[in-house]
Amino acid sequence: MKIACVGLPGSGKSTVGRQLARRLGLRFIDSDQVIEQRIGCAIREFFEREGEASFRDVEQLVIDELTLGESCVLSSGGGTVLRPANRQHLHERAHVVYLHSAPEEVFRRLRHDQNRPLLQVADPLARLRDLYTARDALYRETAHFVIETGRPSVATLVNMIAMQLELAGVVSAP
Numbered sequence: 691m692k693i694a695c696v697g698l699p700g701s702g703k704s705t706v707g708r709q710l711a712r713r714l715g716l717r718f719i720d721s722d723q724v725i726e727q728r729i730g731c732a733i734r735e736f737f738e739r740e741g742e743a744s745f746r747d748v749e750q751l752v753i754d755e756l757t758l759g760e761s762c763v764l765s766s767g768g769g770t771v772l773r774p775a776n777r778q779h780l781h782e783r784a785h786v787v788y789l790h791s792a793p794e795e796v797f798r799r800l801r802h803d804q805n806r807p808l809l810q811v812a813d814p815l816a817r818l819r820d821l822y823t824a825r826d827a828l829y830r831e832t833a834h835f836v837i838e839t840g841r842p843s844v845a846t847l848v849n850m851i852a853m854q855l856e857l858a859g860v861v862s863a864p
Contacts, residue, residue, distance in 0.1 A: 691716070691761045691785070691860065691861070692757060692761060692762060692763075692764060692783060692784035692785065693707075693710065693714070693716070693762075693763045693764070693784060693785045693786075693787065693855070693860075694757070694763075694764040694765075694766055694780050694784040694785070694786045694787070695707045695710075695763070695764070695765050695766065695786075695787050695789055696766050696770065696771055696780065696786055696787070696788050696789070696829050696832055696833060697768065697788055697789035697790065697791060697829060697839075698768050698791055698793070698796050698818065698821055698822060698825065699767075699768035699796070699800070699806050699809065699818075699821070700768075700791070700796040700799050700800040700803070700806070701768075701789040701790070701791040701796060701839055702789050702791070702839055702844070702847065703765040703766065703768075703789055704720050704722075704765045705844055706789060706844055706847050706848060706851070707720070707763045707764070707765040708763075708765075709844055709845070709848045710763050710848050710851055710852065711762065711763035713848055713852060714763065714852070714861060716761055716762050716763050717760065717761070717762040717763070718762065718763050718765070719756060719762045719763070719764050719765070720764075720765045721749070721752055721753060721756060721764060721765065721766045721767055721770065722765075722767050724752050724756065725745075725748055725749055725752050725767075728748060728752065729748060732805075733745065733767075734805060734806075734810075736748075746769070746772065746773060749767060749769075749770060749773075749776070750773050750775055750776055753766065753770060753775075753776045753779055753780065754775070754779055757779040757780060757783035757784055758783065764784065766780065768821070768825070769825070771825060771828040771829055771831075771832050772825070772828065777828060777831060777832045780832050781831075781832050781833075781834070785834050785835070785855065785858075785860050786832050786833045786834050786835070787833065787834070787835045787836075787837055787851055787854075788829040788830060788832070788833035788835065788836045788837065789837055789839050789847070790826075790829070790836050790837065790838050790839060791839045791840075792822075793815065793818035793819045793821070793822045794815070794818075795839065795840065795841075796818050797814060797815045797818050800814070801814070834858070835851070835854045835855075835858070837850055837851055837854070
């Protein structure tokens with residue numbers, strides 16, 4: 691069984707995914723960490739040196755491998771859904787949860803984070819709004835479940851996701 695989390699950068703994919711994996715007794719895999727191991731440097735560095743297209747090529751290979759691999763909870767990068775092949779692999783091979791966050795909510799969480807290449811711009815909130823406009827429909831197309839992140843705690847979000855997965859028959863109730 692594979693469960694994948696998609697959403698804007700900072701929507702909680704890694705944090706929520708890690709807790710969800712613990713709750714379900716599955717391995718947690720962060721695709722960005724796998725990519726960094728593969729390229730041998732930080733994504734931000736690779737992005738600056740090789741450009742976004744080269745990064746997306748590596749990301750596509752990694753997503754293909756991870757969606758074919760072992761049962762896990764997978765956290766994907768915020769831009770993973772930009773490539774049709776990634777959307778298809780995620781949707782067909784995993785139960786996809788879209789952690790839906792308003793750009794303003796993400797900005798509140800990320801305003802001091804220096805490690806997000808797409809947000810190192812003069813107006814990060816405007817950038818998040820642009821990303822949301824460009825990607826929201828793609829996240830929804832990829833997802834089987836949409837969870838509103840808003841302000842609930844991580845534990846509450848994990849409970850909400852687990853409940854959706856139980857109702858859908860993806861996992862059995864504890």
